[in-house]
Amino acid sequence: MADILRTARLTLFSFSLLVVVTSAASVSNTTGLQRAQTFLEYIDVCKEVASKISAASNVYFPLSNEYTADNYHWASSSTQISACSVEPGTAEDVGVILQILGETQTPFAVKGGGHTTNPGFSSTEGVQISMTRFNEVVYDASSSTVEIGAGLIWDDVYAALADVNVTVAGGRVSGIGIAGFTLGGGYSWHANQHGLTLDTVQAFELVLPNGTVTTATSAFNPDLFFGLRGCFNNFGVVTKFTLTTYAQEEVWGGFIVLAGDKLAAVAKATANFNANNTDPKAQIIVELSTLEGLPGATVNIFYDGPDQPQGIFDELLAIEALSTDISTRSFLSLILSSPANETAGLRTAFHTVSITELTPSLLDVIANETTFWGSNVETILSSGVFISYDIEPFLPSIFTHGSDSAYPPSRTQGLLPLNIYFAWLAPAADDYFLNAIRQSAATIQAAAIAEGQDVANAALYGNYAVIGTSIYRIYGDNVARLKAIKAQYDPDNVMGLAGGWKIPT
Numbered sequence: 485m486a487d488i489l490r491t492a493r494l495t496l497f498s499f500s501l502l503v504v505v506t507s508a509a510s511v512s513n514t515t516g517l518q519r520a521q522t523f524l525e526y527i528d529v530c531k532e533v534a535s536k537i538s539a540a541s542n543v544y545f546p547l548s549n550e551y552t553a554d555n556y557h558w559a560s561s562s563t564q565i566s567a568c569s570v571e572p573g574t575a576e577d578v579g580v581i582l583q584i585l586g587e588t589q590t591p592f593a594v595k596g597g598g599h600t601t602n603p604g605f606s607s608t609e610g611v612q613i614s615m616t617r618f619n620e621v622v623y624d625a626s627s628s629t630v631e632i633g634a635g636l637i638w639d640d641v642y643a644a645l646a647d648v649n650v651t652v653a654g655g656r657v658s659g660i661g662i663a664g665f666t667l668g669g670g671y672s673w674h675a676n677q678h679g680l681t682l683d684t685v686q687a688f689e690l691v692l693p694n695g696t697v698t699t700a701t702s703a704f705n706p707d708l709f710f711g712l713r714g715c716f717n718n719f720g721v722v723t724k725f726t727l728t729t730y731a732q733e734e735v736w737g738g739f740i741v742l743a744g745d746k747l748a749a750v751a752k753a754t755a756n757f758n759a760n761n762t763d764p765k766a767q768i769i770v771e772l773s774t775l776e777g778l779p780g781a782t783v784n785i786f787y788d789g790p791d792q793p794q795g796i797f798d799e800l801l802a803i804e805a806l807s808t809d810i811s812t813r814s815f816l817s818l819i820l821s822s823p824a825n826e827t828a829g830l831r832t833a834f835h836t837v838s839i840t841e842l843t844p845s846l847l848d849v850i851a852n853e854t855t856f857w858g859s860n861v862e863t864i865l866s867s868g869v870f871i872s873y874d875i876e877p878f879l880p881s882i883f884t885h886g887s888d889s890a891y892p893p894s895r896t897q898g899l900l901p902l903n904i905y906f907a908w909l910a911p912a913a914d915d916y917f918l919n920a921i922r923q924s925a926a927t928i929q930a931a932a933i934a935e936g937q938d939v940a941n942a943a944l945y946g947n948y949a950v951i952g953t954s955i956y957r958i959y960g961d962n963v964a965r966l967k968a969i970k971a972q973y974d975p976d977n978v979m980g981l982a983g984g985w986k987i988p989t
C-alpha cells in the first residue's frame with residue numbers, strides 16, 4: 485500500500501514538474517532547457533532546506549494543498565510558480581533558510597498575507613517562504629500591547645482582541661496581512677487618531693540575513709527600527725510585531741453603494757468632508773469606479789464610537805443610495821461587512837498619487853479619469869473589469885503621531901494617498917494596464933500641481949505604488965540613511981534575492 489502511494493506521489497510530482505517547467509518556459513525568453521536546469525537547481529536547494537530545518541517547519545512541492553496556499557495571492561498577477569514552498573515554524577529555522585538561500589544565491593520570496601499587487605514582491609520562481617505558522621496573538625493588558633505573529637491577517641487579530649474590547653490600528657477591510665501592511669506604513673481606521681500603523685509598533689522580532697534572530701525597538705537597534713518602519717523586507721524577515729492596543733467600544737458605520745449618476749454629488753460631498761471634518765474619529769473611503777464599463781461609487785463610513793455624530797456625514801448620507809448597510813456594530817463586523825474579495829483572483833494593479841487637498845476641481849479630474857479609463861474602448865477590449873479610484877481624506881495631522889521612519893520621508897506635510905486600482909482578466913493585457921495606471925496617476929498629479937499643491941516630489945505610499953516606481957519617490961531623502969543601514973545588516977545583499985522596493989547596497 486505504502487509503495488503504491490509513493491509511486492503515485494512520484495508520478496504526480498514528475499507531472500507537476502513538467503507542467504511547471506513548460507509553463508515557466510513559455511512565458512520567458514530563455515530556452516526551455518535552461519529553465520528546467522534552473523528549476524532543478526532550485527529543487528536541490530529545497531531539498532537542502534528540508535534536510536536542515538527542525539520538525540517545526542516543512543517544505544512543500546507542487547500539487548500539495550500547502551504549496552498551493554503558500555503561493556496564493558489576492559491578485560493572480562502577483563503569483564509565480566515557485567520550485568517549492570517552505571513554512572518555517574521558528575525564527576531559528578528562518579535563519580537556517582536565509583543562510584542556505586544566501587549561500588546558494590537562490591531567488592526567494594517572503595509572504596505574509598499575500599495582498600501585494602506588485603508581481604514578484606512576495607512571489608518567486610525559486611523558494612517561496614510563507615510565514616503562516618507565525619500565527620500567535622498574545623495580549624498584555626498591563627502594557628497595552630499585543631504580540632502578533634507575522635503570518636496573520638488583521639481579521640484574526642481583531643477577532644482575538646474583541647473579547648477584551650481592545651483593538652490595533654490595522655487593515656480597513658478583510659484579508660490583508662499584518663506584515664506587508666505594517667512594514668510599508670499602514671493606513672487604518674484609527675490613522676487620524678494614532679498615525680500610521682508603523683507608528684504604533686513597539687518592537688519587531690526579526691531574523692537578520694545572516695541568520696541571527698534579534699529585535700528592534702526605538703532603544704535597541706534604533707537604526708533597524710527606523711528602517712523596518714517603511715522598508716519592508718530589506719533588512720531581514722520579521723517574525724513578530726509588538727503593537728500598541730487601544731480600547732475599542734462599538735463603532736458606527738458601514739458601506740453604501742451609489743449609482744453612476746451620483747458621481748458628481750459624491751465628489752462634492754467628499755470635498756466638503758475633506759474641507760470641514762476635524763473629528764479624528766470620523767473617516768471615509770470614497771471609491772469612484774466603473775465595473776465592466778458601468779460607473780458607480782461606494783463609500784465606507786467609519787465613526788469610532790457607537791453613535792452617529794452630528795453633521796459630519798449628513799451630506800453623504802443625503803445622496804440617494806442603491807444600498808446602505810450602516811449601523812452600530814462591533815469593529816470586526818464593520819471590517820467584514822465591506823467587500824474586499826470582489827476582484828480576488830483577477831490580475832490587478834494599484835498606483836497612487838499623494839495630494840494635500842481634495843478640492844472640488846481635483847475630484848472632477850478624478851471622476852473624469854474613472855469614466856475615461858472605464859469606458860475606453862481599449863480598456864474594454866483588454867478585458868478591463870474594474871477601474872477605480874479610492875479617495876482617502878485623512879486629517880492633515882496624520883504624520884504628527886510618530887517619530888522618524890523610513891516612510892514617510894518627511895512628516896512636516898500631511899499627504900492623502902489616492903489609491904488607483906485596476907483589475908482585468910487577460911495576462912496579455914498586463915502592459916496595457918500598467919501603462920494606463922501610470923498615465924492616469926501622472927494626469928492627476930499634474931492637475932494637483934496646476935492647482936498649486938506642493939506635491940511634485942511628495943512621497944508615494946509603497947503599499948500603493950505600482951512596480952517600477954523609483955525608491956526615491958517612496959523614501960526621498962531617507963535613501964542615503966537606508967543604504968547605510970543596508971550595508972551594516974545585509975552586506976551580502978541576501979535580501980536582494982527577494983523582490984520588493986529594494987535599497988541598493
Ligand SMILES: Cc1cc2nc3c(=O)[nH]c(=O)nc-3n(C[C@H](O)[C@H](O)[C@H](O)COP(=O)(O)OP(=O)(O)OC[C@H]3O[C@@H](n4cnc5c(N)ncnc54)[C@H](O)[C@@H]3O)c2cc1C
Nearest residue numbers: 595596597598599600606661663664665670671717722984
Ligand atoms: C483589498 C486590499 C485592501 C487594502 N487596504 C489597505 C488599507 O486600508 N490601508 C493600507 O495601508 N494598505 C491597504 N492595502 C495595501 C496593503 O497594505 C499591502 O498590499 C500590503 O503589502 C499587504 O500586506 P501582506 O502581508 O498581505 O502582503 P504580502 O504580499 O505578503 O507582502 C508584501 C511585501 O511585504 C514583504 N513581507 C511580507 N511579510 C514579511 C516579513 N515577515 N518580513 C519581511 N518582509 C515581509 C513581502 O516580501 C512583500 O515585499 C490593501 C490591499 C488590498 C489588496
Ligand SMILES: *[C@@H]1O[C@H](CO)[C@@H](O)[C@H](O)[C@H]1NC(C)=O
Nearest residue numbers: 510511512513514515516915
Ligand atoms: C529575447 O532574446 C532575444 C535574443 O537573445 C533578444 O534579442 C531580445 O531582446 C530578448 N527579449 C527580451 C524581452 O529580453
Ligand SMILES: *[C@@H]1O[C@H](CO)[C@@H](O)[C@H](O)[C@H]1NC(C)=O
Nearest residue numbers: 646647648649650732733734
Ligand atoms: C466588552 O464590552 C461589552 C459591551 O460593551 C461588555 O458587555 C463586556 O463586559 C466587555 N468585556 C470586557 C472584558 O470588558
Ligand SMILES: *[C@@H]1O[C@H](CO)[C@@H](O)[C@H](O)[C@H]1NC(C)=O
Nearest residue numbers: 558637639658659820824825
Ligand atoms: C477574503 O479573502 C481572504 C483570503 O485572501 C480571506 O482570508 C477572507 O476571509 C475573505 N474575506 C471575506 C469577507 O470573505
Ligand SMILES: *[C@@H]1O[C@H](CO)[C@@H](O)[C@H](O)[C@H]1NC(C)=O
Nearest residue numbers: 755756757759760761795796
Ligand atoms: C463644508 O464646506 C463647504 C465648502 O467650504 C461649505 O459650503 C459648507 O457649508 C460646509 N459645511 C459644513 C457643515 O460646515
Ligand SMILES: *[C@@H]1O[C@H](CO)[C@@H](O)[C@H](O)[C@H]1NC(C)=O
Nearest residue numbers: 848849852853856857924927
Ligand atoms: C478626461 O480625461 C482624459 C484622459 O486623461 C482627457 O483626455 C480629457 O481631456 C479629460 N476630460 C475632461 C473634461 O477633463
Ligand SMILES: *[C@@H]1O[C@H](CO)[C@@H](O)[C@H](O)[C@H]1NC(C)=O
Nearest residue numbers: 692693694695696972973974
Ligand atoms: C549577524 O549580523 C549582525 C548584524 O550585523 C551581527 O551583529 C552578528 O554578529 C552577525 N552574526 C553572525 C553569526 O555573523
